[in-house]
Amino acid sequence: MYYITLDLEWNQAYAEKALAVQRRLSCRLRGEVIQIGAVKMDRNMNICGSYQIIVKPKYFKKLHRHVSALTGITQEQMDMGTPLPEAAERFKKWCGKDFAFLTWGPDDIPMLKENFHVHDLESGWLEERVYDLQHIFNLQTDGLAKQRSLEYAMEHFEIPMNLPAHDALNDAYFTALVAQALDVPAGVAVYSKARGEFLEESVIGDADAGDDGYVTINEMLDDDVVKNPVCPICKRELTLCDKPLHSKGQRYTYHYHCKKDGDLLLSLKLHRNFNDTWRARRTVKKADETAIAEFRDGLERAEQARKTAKKRRVRHRRRSSGDKTAAAIAE
Ligand SMILES: [Zn+2]
Numbered sequence: 001m002y003y004i005t006l007d008l009e010w011n012q013a014y015a016e017k018a019l020a021v022q023r024r025l026s027c028r029l030r031g032e033v034i035q036i037g038a039v040k041m042d043r044n045m046n047i048c049g050s051y052q053i054i055v056k057p058k059y060f061k062k063l064h065r066h067v068s069a070l071t072g073i074t075q076e077q078m079d080m081g082t083p084l085p086e087a088a089e090r091f092k093k094w095c096g097k098d099f100a101f102l103t104w105g106p107d108d109i110p111m112l113k114e115n116f117h118v119h120d121l122e123s124g125w126l127e128e129r130v131y132d133l134q135h136i137f138n139l140q141t142d143g144l145a146k147q148r149s150l151e152y153a154m155e156h157f158e159i160p161m162n163l164p165a166h167d168a169l170n171d172a173y174f175t176a177l178v179a180q181a182l183d184v185p186a187g188v189a190v191y192s193k194a195r196g197e198f199l200e201e202s203v204i205g206d207a208d209a210g211d212d213g214y215v216t217i218n219e220m221l222d223d224d225v226v227k228n229p230v231c232p233i234c235k236r237e238l239t240l241c242d243k244p245l246h247s248k249g250q251r252y253t254y255h256y257h258c259k260k261d262g263d264l265l266l267s268l269k270l271h272r273n274f275n276d277t278w279r280a281r282r283t284v285k286k287a288d289e290t291a292i293a294e295f296r297d298g299l300e301r302a303e304q305a306r307k308t309a310k311k312r313r314v315r316h317r318r319r320s321s322g323d324k325t326a327a328a329i330a331e
Pocket residue numbers: 231232233234235236258259260261262
């Protein structure tokens with residue numbers, strides 16, 4: 001089996017345009033892929049090939065200035081690119097039959113799938129075997145479930161960044177170097193076990209799948225599947241133990257307890273639907289003492305951050321009202 005590291009660059013539309021296109025297509029399209037980069041390794045993790053293609057977008061044709069600044073891709077290059085159906089076919093051919101994708105983070109395959117979907121291209125082959133190297137990296141280094149950047153992993157293994165980043169091929173190459181520093185076959189062997197920790201995993205409010213999205217976040221947080229969930233194992237009602245934790249990237253975590261099955265963490269990761277409503281990936285997993293301690297640490301840190309922010313606001317208010325008094329005296 002071959003391992004293929006994959007990286008994409010995509011173009012974004014300005015908000016209004018993006019919304020209009022998604023409404024018209026009535027499906028999600030967060031960005032249009034403009035570059036595919038990939039590096040192939042054999043079973044011994046030796047690099048044996050690379051692939052790069054610039055893709056011409058169909059809907060978001062104007063290169064966003066942030067994307068241009070980040071990737072160095074020009075409007076002209078993009079205009080001369082290969083349309084996705086053709087690029088996809090060539091890429092599939094290059095991938096071959098017996099391979100697994102290695103990505104850095106969970107975003108690339110869903111993004112590519114979304115793009116395939118708006119072009120009516122078959123996308124099942126993209127998902128057959130995908131491993132997020134971030135998980136394998138975490139598992140084989142400090143065991144923390146954090147999202148680390150590729151730069152972080154490169155620094156960890158002292159891999160020099162001797163090519164410009166944010167080029168799909170360079171990033172795929174860097175990902176391959178990180179993969180070489182890890183024990184990928186071992187990571188793959190325990191991957192589904194390490195990831196299959198969820199007792200329940202679903203998407204709620206998925207407008208793309210034809211559900212009603214939640215108009216507001218509060219509407220979602222008030223839903224019974226969040227507020228009054230039942231235990232996935234014994235179907236009994238659960239008791240809420242702590243305040244919910246709202247963390248970065250619109251994630252909400254709830255600590256519930258089942259009399260029979262113990263502590264559970266219910267987690268929501270919020271995303272915008274194409275029509276501006278909300279959906280969330282909802283997961284429930286068992287939580288041991290360490291997980292609960294980490295959760296409570298998070299709560300404490302959030303509380304501290306809230307207090308600091310409040311103090312700063314009060315200080316700011318005092319200062320501005322003080323200014324006004326001083327100004328009044330001066331008058
Ligand atoms: Zn239970």
